[in-house]
Amino acid sequence: RLRVLSGIQPTADSFHLGNYLGALQQWVLLQDTHEAYYMVVDLHAITVEQDPKVLRQRTRVSAAQLLALGVDPERSALFVQSQVPEHAQLSWVLECLTGFGEASRMTQFKDKAARQGTDHASVGLFTYPVLMAADILIYQADAVPVGEDQRQHLELTRNLAQRFNQRFGKALTVPEPHIVKGTAKIYDLQDPAVKMSKSASSPNGIIELLDEPKRSAKKIRSAVTDTGREIVFDPEQKAGVSNLLTIYSALDGRTIPELEAAYAGKGYGDLKKDLAEVLVEFVTPFQERVKSYLDDLAELDKVLARGAERARSVAAETLALVYDRVGFLPPG
Ligand code: AQP
Numbered sequence: 001r002l003r004v005l006s007g008i009q010p011t012a013d014s015f016h017l018g019n020y021l022g023a024l025q026q027w028v029l030l031q032d033t034h035e036a037y038y039m040v041v042d043l044h045a046i047t048v049e050q051d052p053k054v055l056r057q058r059t060r061v062s063a064a065q066l067l068a069l070g071v072d073p074e075r076s077a078l079f080v081q082s083q084v085p086e087h088a089q090l091s092w093v094l095e096c097l098t099g100f101g102e103a104s105r106m107t108q109f110k111d112k113a114a115r116q117g118t119d120h121a122s123v124g125l126f127t128y129p130v131l132m133a134a135d136i137l138i139y140q141a142d143a144v145p146v147g148e149d150q151r152q153h154l155e156l157t158r159n160l161a162q163r164f165n166q167r168f169g170k171a172l173t174v175p176e177p178h179i180v181k182g183t184a185k186i187y188d189l190q191d192p193a194v195k196m197s198k199s200a201s202s203p204n205g206i207i208e209l210l211d212e213p214k215r216s217a218k219k220i221r222s223a224v225t226d227t228g229r230e231i232v233f234d235p236e237q238k239a240g241v242s243n244l245l246t247i248y249s250a251l252d253g254r255t256i257p258e259l260e261a262a263y264a265g266k267g268y269g270d271l272k273k274d275l276a277e278v279l280v281e282f283v284t285p286f287q288e289r290v291k292s293y294l295d296d297l298a299e300l301d302k303v304l305a306r307g308a309e310r311a312r313s314v315a316a317e318t319l320a321l322v323y324d325r326v327g328f329l330p331p332g
Pocket of ligand 1: 007008009018019020021022023026145146147148149150182183185186187195196197198199200
């Protein structure tokens, strides 16, 4: 079976709708066809300052959300990145293969460093994409389900795998991005020119899955649309309406043309009201499931420990191969 790997940062109190529709929905689906490795990437989280207590809490809440969305720990390895030390170990080797200029071209680093002021951005934030490459390559993943914003990091990952293989002989699988066109970029509800994002969206522009459902419904009802009337999918002319149609289709299963037909002759208000209801029906039982996973933290930690053990057996094999190829002595 082909392998998939993906991760999500525990850097917010809740996942947002962009995380879910851009990536996590695919994580769940790919379990049917692939051997899956899914993780909460706490090593990535500390590239920006974190409060230790909050980080630990958010790591568990993230894992609970993944379980509640349908990641099945019987079928997939669900784990926390820091519990598999091989990621950081492989990362060092890959850092030594990455050009400084190459890393400097990563647009996510440039954006985030610009927001923090370059002097304040950590070296960890700079090397983040290399750690991400290690995350993927250590499982010899064939595919990586992510949103559009991760495409450049995936390209770097592919380049590093190819470079390693060329220099040291074929050892690493070159992965393919699994980016689903329709939902790869969910936009901010208040500013549909930019992506929905936890660090850049205004409070009303982002739907957090664990937020009070009534509040989320209100945000959908007050989403920015254009001055026209017709409900048609046209991202250039009607970015706001198109974003709502994308979200609606991904949550409800109807295609966009089906939704366009269903709303022919109706107004934006009808579309928003109905989508708000669809969203509430999705998040309400989701929140109950999250709560039940968090009610038994001992069990949750056990699930994660089992996942880490499974992941480690694969990761250790790749690391041993890489260390050998690079010319390190065998473990004593
Ligand atoms: N708006 C989005 N549309 C589609 N996919 C998205 N993803 C994030 N935002 C959107 C995808 O979600 C996965 C996990 O993301 P993450 O939180 O680990 O990192 P991120 O991409 O940095 O998420 P944010 O919200 O954008 O955080 P900040 O603001 O800190 O950068 C990834 O697969 C991502 O593509």
